[in-house]
Amino acid sequence: MPVHHARRAPYVCASCIRRLHHVAPRITRTYATSGPKTAISAAAERSPRPSLRAPARAVHLRRNEYSTSTRKPLRLAIIGSGPAGFYTAQRLMRQVKDAVVDMYEKLPVPYGLVRFGVAPDHPEVKNCQDSFEEVAASTRFNYIGNVEVGKTLALADMKPHYDAILFAYGASEDRKLSIPGEDLPGVYSAREFVGWYNGHPQFSHLKPELDKGERAVIVGQGNVALDVARILVAPLNQLRKTDIAEHAVAALSRSKIKRVEVVGRRGPLQASFTVKEVRELMQFPKVGFKSTGLRSFYPPEGIHTLPRVQKRLAMVLQQGAPIDKHDHKKRWELSFLRSPHAIHAKKNRLNQVIGNRVDSIEFQKTNFVPDANPFSEDAKVHPTGEMVTTEASMVFRSIGYKSTPLPGLSDLGVPFDEKLGIIPNDVHGRIISPSAGPGNLSAGHLPGLYAVGWVKRGPTGVIVNTMMDAFTTADIIAQDWSTNVPFLNTEKGSDASTGLGWDGVKDTVLAQGVIPVDWEAWKRIDKAERERGKQVGKVRWKFADTEQMKAAAGLASSWNPQKMKATAGLA
Numbered sequence: 001m002p003v004h005h006a007r008r009a010p011y012v013c014a015s016c017i018r019r020l021h022h023v024a025p026r027i028t029r030t031y032a033t034s035g036p037k038t039a040i041s042a043a044a045e046r047s048p049r050p051s052l053r054a055p056a057r058a059v060h061l062r063r064n065e066y067s068t069s070t071r072k073p074l075r076l077a078i079i080g081s082g083p084a085g086f087y088t089a090q091r092l093m094r095q096v097k098d099a100v101v102d103m104y105e106k107l108p109v110p111y112g113l114v115r116f117g118v119a120p121d122h123p124e125v126k127n128c129q130d131s132f133e134e135v136a137a138s139t140r141f142n143y144i145g146n147v148e149v150g151k152t153l154a155l156a157d158m159k160p161h162y163d164a165i166l167f168a169y170g171a172s173e174d175r176k177l178s179i180p181g182e183d184l185p186g187v188y189s190a191r192e193f194v195g196w197y198n199g200h201p202q203f204s205h206l207k208p209e210l211d212k213g214e215r216a217v218i219v220g221q222g223n224v225a226l227d228v229a230r231i232l233v234a235p236l237n238q239l240r241k242t243d244i245a246e247h248a249v250a251a252l253s254r255s256k257i258k259r260v261e262v263v264g265r266r267g268p269l270q271a272s273f274t275v276k277e278v279r280e281l282m283q284f285p286k287v288g289f290k291s292t293g294l295r296s297f298y299p300p301e302g303i304h305t306l307p308r309v310q311k312r313l314a315m316v317l318q319q320g321a322p323i324d325k326h327d328h329k330k331r332w333e334l335s336f337l338r339s340p341h342a343i344h345a346k347k348n349r350l351n352q353v354i355g356n357r358v359d360s361i362e363f364q365k366t367n368f369v370p371d372a373n374p375f376s377e378d379a380k381v382h383p384t385g386e387m388v389t390t391e392a393s394m395v396f397r398s399i400g401y402k403s404t405p406l407p408g409l410s411d412l413g414v415p416f417d418e419k420l421g422i423i424p425n426d427v428h429g430r431i432i433s434p435s436a437g438p439g440n441l442s443a444g445h446l447p448g449l450y451a452v453g454w455v456k457r458g459p460t461g462v463i464v465n466t467m468m469d470a471f472t473t474a475d476i477i478a479q480d481w482s483t484n485v486p487f488l489n490t491e492k493g494s495d496a497s498t499g500l501g502w503d504g505v506k507d508t509v510l511a512q513g514v515i516p517v518d519w520e521a522w523k524r525i526d527k528a529e530r531e532r533g534k535q536v537g538k539v540r541w542k543f544a545d546t547e548q549m550k551a552a553a554g555l556a557s558s559w560n561p562q563k564m565k566a567t568a569g570l571a
C-alpha cells in the first residue's frame, strides 16, 4: 500500500479524492484542500499512549476502501474480544483508513472462546490468535481488558464519545433443560465444565465430581458434547502437555469415569457434531465405542446413497473404534431418539429419595414424526411416552450456549430478542428496532449500532463462520460511514460525537478502582504463562484467576514482585 503526504494525519490523497468524488461528490468535498485536523486526531497526537495516537500519514484508498467522508475519523467501540470482535476490527481498519478502534473486554485476557472454549487438544484452531495480534499491533487499535461494559462502564456513558458501538459479546450463558432434578449436585452445564478445564476465572472453582462413580451422561449431540466426552476419556498424558488448566489435570487424574454416553433426541443423521471430532474419539488407544442399532437409521439402499457429509459421518460411526471391546479401559457411547425427562437422586425400593446428588437420568423415547424423512437433517421427532432410565454419576447438559441482554441496552434503544437470544439485526449487522421509524437509508436501523458474532447470529458456527460474519458487518459499517447515513450522536448535528473514545470514559472506570489491562499488559501475562508452562512441560500454564492475571501483568493494586512470582508459579 503506497503511503504519502507524510504530514498531519489523517487525510486522503488527492487522486483518491478525485476517484471518490466521481462516485460520491458530497462526501469528498471537504478533502479537496488539506486533511482536516479533527478533535480526535488532535487528542490522539497529544496522547502519551502510542496505541491511542492517530496514524502518522495519509494513505491511498483501494477501490473498495472508504474515506472518512465529511466526518472526523470513525471512532468505534467494540464490546468483546473474541473472533467476532477481532475479525471485524481487522477488516474495518483495512477499509476505513483512519478508523480508531477501542476493544473492551470484561476479562483481563483477550480472545473469548478461542482461549476459553476451543479444546486444549486443538491447538491448531488457536492459530487465529496470530492474526489478532497483528490487528492489535496497529496504532489505531486500543485493547481495554478488565472492563465489563454494562457493569463497570455504562453504555450510556460511552455513547457521547463514539461514532459507533459494535456488540460482539458472544454468549455467556447456556440453555437449560428445564426438567426436574437439573439442579442436583453432579449435574453440570457443558459451558461450566469447558470453562473449568480451560482455566476460565469464573469456573476455576467448579470442582466437578469426577470421582463419585463411573458413568457420565452428556445430553446433546453437538461438537461441544464431543469436546466434553473427549476430555473425559482422553489419555491424561496427551492432555497434560496442552494448555489445559492444571487444576483440571489434577482432578482428571483422580477421575473414576469409565463410560461416557452422549445422548441425542433425534438420530445420527440429525446429530450436529462433525466427522473430524467423531474420528478423534475413535482413535484413542484403550477407548472403545458402542452404539446399538445404527443401521436402522440408514437408508435400506445403503450409506452410499446419503449426501457426502452424512455419508462420511455414517461410515466413521459404522466402522467404530478399532480397539477390541474386551481390551478397552474406557468407552464412549452414542444413544439416539431419547429426550431428557427428569434427573434423579438415589431412591430406595420404596421409591423414597435417599441420595442428595445425581444417580440417574430418565429419558422419554422419541420417534420420527409420521411425515418426516428420517434421513433428512431436519427430520422432526415426537415423544412416544415410553420411558428409559440410565444410571449416571455425572450429567452434563450440552444443548447450546445462550446470549443475554447487556445491562443498559435499552438506554440506547437497543432491543433484545429473548427467544432467539440475539440482538435483532438486518443480517448485515445493523441493529434494527421495531420502534425506529422509517427513514431513507436507515429505515428501522439504530444509527451507529451494530452486532456481530454469536450475539448477532445465535450460538452456532465455527470460527470461520464467525470470521465471514465479521467481514459482512465490517463491510456494512464501512459502507454506512462512506455514505453519510446517521451514526451515534448525529441526532445532535453532524460530528456531535466527541470522538474521545476511551479517553472520554476512563476516569469513570478508574474512579471505581478498576485497573484496565492494555495490550502491553496482556503480553506480559502471555509471556508469564508461557514461561511457567515451559517449567512443567506445557505449551502454556494459564492463570485461572483474574488477580493472578493482573499480578503477572504488574497491575495488582498491592503489587509485590515476590508475591507475584509465587502466585504465578515462577518463584
Ligand SMILES: Cc1cc2nc3c(=O)[nH]c(=O)nc-3n(C[C@H](O)[C@H](O)[C@H](O)COP(=O)(O)OP(=O)(O)OC[C@H]3O[C@@H](n4cnc5c(N)ncnc54)[C@H](O)[C@@H]3O)c2cc1C
Residues within 6 Å of the ligand: 079, 080, 081, 082, 083, 084, 085, 104, 105, 106, 107, 110, 111, 112, 113, 114, 116, 117, 118, 119, 122, 125, 147, 148, 149, 150, 151, 168, 169, 170, 171, 172, 194, 224, 227, 401, 406, 452, 453, 454, 455, 460, 461, 462, 463, 464, 466
Ligand atoms: C466449547 C466450544 C468449543 C469450540 N471449539 C471450536 C473449534 O474447535 N473450532 C472452531 O472453529 N470453533 C469452535 N467453537 C466456536 C467458536 O468459538 C465461535 O464461533 C466464536 O468464538 C464466536 O465468537 P464471538 O466473538 O461471537 O464470541 P466469543 O468468542 O464468546 O467472544 C465474546 C467476548 O466478549 C466478552 N464479553 C462478554 N460480555 C462482555 C461485556 N459485558 N463487556 C466486555 N466484554 C464482554 C467475553 O468475555 C468474550 O471474550 C467453539 C465453541 C465452543 C462453545
Ligand SMILES: NC(=O)c1ccc[n+]([C@@H]2O[C@H](COP(=O)([O-])OP(=O)(O)OC[C@H]3O[C@@H](n4cnc5c(N)ncnc54)[C@H](OP(=O)(O)O)[C@@H]3O)[C@@H](O)[C@H]2O)c1
Residues within 6 Å of the ligand: 177, 219, 220, 221, 222, 223, 224, 225, 227, 264, 265, 266, 270, 271, 272, 273, 277, 339, 340, 398, 399, 400, 401, 459, 460, 461, 462
Ligand atoms: N471442534 C469444533 O469445531 C467445535 C467444537 C465445539 C463447538 N463448535 C461449534 O460451536 C457451536 C455450538 O456447539 P454446541 O454443541 O453448543 O451446539 P449445537 O451444535 O447447536 O448442538 C446442540 C445439541 O443439543 C441438542 N439439543 C438442543 N436442545 C435440546 C433439548 N432441549 N433436549 C435435548 N437435546 C437438545 C441439539 O439437538 P437437536 O438438533 O435435536 O436440536 C444438538 O444435538 C457449533 O456450531 C459447533 O460446531 C465447534
